[in-house]
Amino acid sequence: MTTLPKRVDDNTALSNESIREAEEIFNSHLKRVGLKHTEQRDAILRTFLETHEHLSTEELHRLVKRSDPRIGFTTVYRTLKLLAECGLASGVAFHDGVTRYEHQYNRRSHHHMVCTECGSSVEFFSPEIEKVERDIGQKHHYVTTRNTFQVYGICERCQKKKHIKRELH
């Protein structure tokens, strides 16, 4: 039951400059918590930054193996956790039981609509949401920093599937 998230066009490709900055963030995080800088971790970060969508650990592992087939699943898994720790990645638990990650570096805040049947998702950006954030903050005297917004529903394909099922009865 693993339907991949819907592909979303976006132009979030990072410049070399941005990639260097992200590596910098990662390296100083490693130093701060007393961990080592390794080739694998570098490769995983670089591959991850090239992606634009939600990726499961397994999917990222598949991509990473293209640049170095000797990198194991466990290393990808653990590196993804490190990246989340220092804010470069953020994970979303999907309804199919798989946690998918996306890189957060140099991306403007965006939101997700997730299908509760198949777990596929659509990414969108809404200025209205940002306005609500500002208004609510002002009203309650908060200095707001960020928000999360998710919409749940059933995608077109799953709606059709349900109709077909029902017609069979």
Add this chain to the structure above:
Amino acid sequence: MTTLPKRVDDNTALSNESIREAEEIFNSHLKRVGLKHTEQRDAILRTFLETHEHLSTEELHRLVKRSDPRIGFTTVYRTLKLLAECGLASGVAFHDGVTRYEHQYNRRSHHHMVCTECGSSVEFFSPEIEKVERDIGQKHHYVTTRNTFQVYGICERCQKKKHIKRELH
């Protein structure tokens, strides 16, 4: 990491009338898809409607066993899926790997603004958010069921604390 939803006093207790309506919705859903009305399913729905928070299948099972110790985990699990199917429940996949459900019957969706310093929160309701949900759903041909919206920031009191700290330096 997963911060569990804060306990918020709310008076979402359902009237007997509402409970009957929910049962009605459930029963006609069962009929529609050719399933049977059983004592267990009734008991599970009733227990579920009494709750106010996110519950894992296991937690609901524990509660259900209080009214009938013979009801098994699998039945609760499957009933929860049925409830989600007809819109009476909605599940959220938490980051600890557990899916928790909350009943959606006669609850307006509400949102939280959380202080990232002290964890205190403000609850609010925003019609604009509901409108964005509808619009986005329409645009991408989703039938939307609900949304979550959280704003993060720093509350007034914590802002003042920070000023004081700064003045000490």
Add this chain to the structure above:
DNA sequence: ATTGCTGCAAACGATTTGCATGAGG
């Protein structure tokens, strides 16, 4: 040298399914 890293394999745990028995229509 010391300490952490890697990757395999095995453990874990929530979820899901197969199946024999029991209940609803």
Add this chain to the structure above:
DNA sequence: CCTCATGCAAATCGTTTGCAGCAAT
């Protein structure tokens, strides 16, 4: 009577961990 429901036990599958050998500092 026939069909679906139930609940146990077993299977599944993503995630996490133990450990022996390897690499970074």
